[in-house]
Amino acid sequence: MVEYGLLIDQSLCMACRGCQVSCKQWNERQAIVTTNVGTYQNPQDLSWQTWTFMRFSEYEEPGGKVRWLFRRELCRHCENPGCLAACPVPNAIVRDQGGMVIVNRNLCGDCNRECFYGCPWGVPRFPGTNNEAWKCWMCRDRLYEGKPSACSSACPVQATRTLEKSVLLATAYERLSIVKQKHPRANIYPPTGYGSNVVWILVDSPEHYDFSFPTTSVSSEGAKPAAKGFLSEAARPMLAATALTAGIAAAAKFLDRREKVARAEAK
Amino acid sequence: MTNHWVDIKNADCIMIIGSNAAENHPMSFRWIEEARKPVANGGRNAKLIVIDPRISRSANQADMYGRIRSGTDIAFIGGLINWALTHNMYNADYAKNYSNLAYVLNGFDAAINPGPNYNNFTGEFPGYNSATHKYDGAGTSAWTYAIGASGPTVDNTLANTETVFNVLKKFYARYTSDLVSRITGMDKTLFEQIAQEYCSTYADGKSGLIMYAMGTTQHTYGTQNIRAYSILQTLLGNIGVAGGGIAAMRGESNVQGSTDMGLLFGNLPGYLDIPNSTMATLGIQTTTSTQKLTGTLTAGTASGRVISGLTGVDATQVRSGDKIQNTTLGGTANTYTIEAVINATTVRITANMGTAWTLGDGYAITSESGINHLTGSTSFLGQTVAKGVAGTADILNTARFSNNWKQHEVKYMMSLLAAWWGSSNSFILGGANGDFCYDFLPKINSAVNYSYMSVFKQIETLAATPSVPQLMMCWGMNPAVGGPDVIHGRKMLANLTTLVCVDLWETETAAFWKEDPANPGYSYAASGSQDATLTPTAIQTTVYLLPAKASMEKEGSVSNSGRWVQWRYGAEDGGVMVQKGTAKSDLDIANDLMLQLKTNYAAATTIAGGLGIKEMSWGPNTPNNYGIQFSEADPKAVMKEINGYTLLYPANIGGTAAKGNQLSSFISDLKFDGTTACGSWIHCGCWVQTDVTTPTGTYQGNRAAKRISVDNSATGIGLYSDFSWCWPVNRRIIYNRASMKPVAVDGYVPFQTDKWVMKYDYVTSTWFAGSDVVDGGANTKPDAYMPFIMKPEGVARLFGLNSTKHVDGPLPEHYEPAETPLATHPFGASHVMWNPIVMHMDAGPVLWAQYNFVPGTVANYPYVGTTYRLVEHWQAGAMTRNLPWLVELQPEMFVEMSYELAALLAVNNGDHVKVTTARNPNNPVLAVALVTKRIKPFTIMGNTVHQIGMPWHFGYRGLAQGTSANRLTPNIGDANTRIPEYKAFLCKVEKV
């Protein structure tokens, strides 16, 4: 299995949120009840049902030009995942040879949600009823089938693409040079060297984007209140610790899914 | 779309106006982004211009975003036309050859406003009749071409003041950058930058594309908005070329197919005009003689059921059903019905003859129905036509030449009648008056309008006569959310005797009688208190809800905006078609209905008594075997009929075609003599006789099922001619002859060398491989026809001629929306405020009082409102407000407003506000305030004007509920189409 990553080019993205819905559909996540709080953004945060969502923010450039900035939130599939380092149960979180960081829920569920605290961005989330962690798994079932992630395949403009890790950054930089022609302040996020298998192209500096970090949602899901303060955005990747790399046996569920896919896509 | 989705990638500049493509046609951005790529990366470095009142998700992607106040498109485009003409940025080669730019008008310049300019033009064109509020006065004669001995006068020097060129120039000279900026609210410098950028596509080799949708059409001058785009595109030479055209982006995946098939109230399938009550006959026969053929038997005798030795039997004239009599023997006993013409000297008859006919006997053949079969033609639906003969009837043809496909309407209509009644005896015998069952076709009343608003008005009128039962079928339609002024609309539903809804969900319309305490406004009287007649117990309407299948649960075709007809298969699970409950496909429901009607009318003998239903070629009860039997609801059978097939008799009368042979092209195959059936002439060729091979298998001739993903164009423009099939005749870019420029010595060469659509090799006298389907056939030379094939003169009309079809003036003029924030028209107090066909100051406050429209005033309703769609929801919301994943994204009704307006109203982001208009002063729309930098106040004619916007998807049923924005929208609309003015109205916003 080659290693994969996702490239999310926010300059192409028009926030149609096909990715957000297709993630729920493919991964059989339920909708949650939301209200409009004065933004198109919804849900407001990740949860065990919501593994990705589009963040919306508005930025008025010094010249008066207004830009609506979109950024898709999801697990970054770190090379050295903080979640994994914090996890007390061996192999409950693994970094798969395909590049995806995966929670093995057969083993997970017996700690105090350490991965949430271990992850610099608080990505893993829990149902209110137990301590099993849920998050984006980079559609491992699809990638092993040689298909792009659900969010990539749903994207009408190829703003999200599933790429081999070996070309991920090179492709990102090639795209960046084009994006910069229209958006001089465009940048790659996280900056090179941070060891993330998910890479964004942002049209403006990260400070104008929404990187707000959860403080309440975990407690609202029934966890203990977040005890730790959260680090600044720049410092977070530094936390990531050395990871184990391990394979994971495909669960029966995925085999079933594969059959369905093969049947549907053979048509 | 004159082009198609993939072709967007060939544009050098794309202007999205009156549309939010990123949200409503997200796939279009796939191709927009292709065009925008740098040349080195395979793109065209195209610029994206978006014109919109707010920064939508489309505007956010733009290279240039131009803000305009809702309803000022013509001012903006008029400014662009002026820019092109005054900066010499129009494609003169194109416009002179392919538009009426150089045509001389019949005194229009003199009539509109003598003098150097049109500054005193009042907005009423010559011929405006202030009594009828129509352009029906004598002055409209100036809207035509000056006609010389050989047709219209053309002045290629453009010197004549009456040329369209000079008229256009003067007309749009009034649209200065300054005034455009003051009317629209767009920054003047930005306007000029946009004008310069877009008009630069005039150059040979460049093309610009205009993409529009409902933001363009939903105005009291919606048709004129589109006319303005057409004028600009024609001047710039952007029609018929790759990456050009006018992209009408249709509202849902198959709305193109719906209108193709005659969904609009003025249309039959294929955009044929629906006949009205003044068109009693087709008017296609010229003689009344019943005598067809007389003669003397020259050889042999007749016996049994065959008569031979006849002279000169013409299979196209003598047909089954005619009578042959032995005039020597005489008498009815010696008269027989002809069953078939075997050859030019022999016919077969229906009964064995009693007495043998002998050499030298006389005979006569007469038409059974008492008329000759289509021996000539004088007029067709009021239009003079020369049936099947290249148009000599129209003087316009004599100047230049066009395929003028309109002139063959008689063939299209005859074939449509054959598709619907071809298997009936009435049809085979020629029908009454020889009109081939034209009399069965329901006619619309020429005095009645059948638009949505008019229908709801009629319900109100007819409700005064309760003895007349009123039935409405809402088929995938949700007027309780989607109509204008929905509070009134819901009240009208209560006047119905019966309401039948066909839908996936119980829509607001299906549940209109159920009061929802959470959203009570629908049953409130204007005063804001409960209307006693609108309680569930008071409403007497019987409501049926027929559960319908969703698109993925059934087989059939969808036609996209690019006219591609694409065959789809129903979803299967384990090889079995998905079936939820008792839901049926629309086709099944229609079929059940029709078969029941046929049973009900089985004994009909008169048209009023349902003879047309009884005789219709549908189902097993059809009286004979001439057409295709259609007994079960099979979408393939429908598609085959839409394509068209030969009827039985040609084979029997000496022709080669067998019954039911699929036709292959409307150009070569459709006949006016009742021997071809075709459900929609523009679709002829979609299901041909020969098998079609696709990557997933070989099918019957269903070309819409083809899925060959190969770009067969020579220049990589993405024709993909073997991926599905498009009308007409699989031509991917219509008017494509206009992509060729006449050059002295060289002949015709493509305007665009690197992305040509078609190219001619004068050495071999053939079109180069990789050309699009050439209009007029591959054997024709580039100069064989003029490109604008639906007009007799073959050129695009920058100036619109006087026409019974369009009620507006000949050139688009800026008028204000029916509800305007302005006190006087920007062109001065002597200029009419509104489209004079729709509203007029002379006629009291409104001409269209017929729709109960009373405009709100800026004193009471100071803000401009508009409505729009979101990517997360679809139309009136039944399909999406019941899907949890989409409800999660957009759960609630909201209204977008600027920080400036929010400050004025002391509203914070996320607060609840109420919005009212003259329609709903006491039944407000309740919404969450979404305060945004993406909307800013406008400065219009020197004053600040605030604009708000809101989605219209919400209603009081389903998972996501909210007040419908259409409580606010006015029941007044476009002069031609009568689509309501959903996009611009006056409103008031208050904090709750």
Ligand code: SF4
């Ligand atoms: S599907 Fe693509 S364009 Fe749409 S929101 Fe997701 S990344 Fe953006």
Ligand code: SF4
């Ligand atoms: S540390 Fe956070 S972002 Fe990184 S892999 Fe773990 S959950 Fe994902």
Ligand code: SF4
């Ligand atoms: S990769 Fe799969 S699981 Fe992750 S956000 Fe995309 S669709 Fe969801």
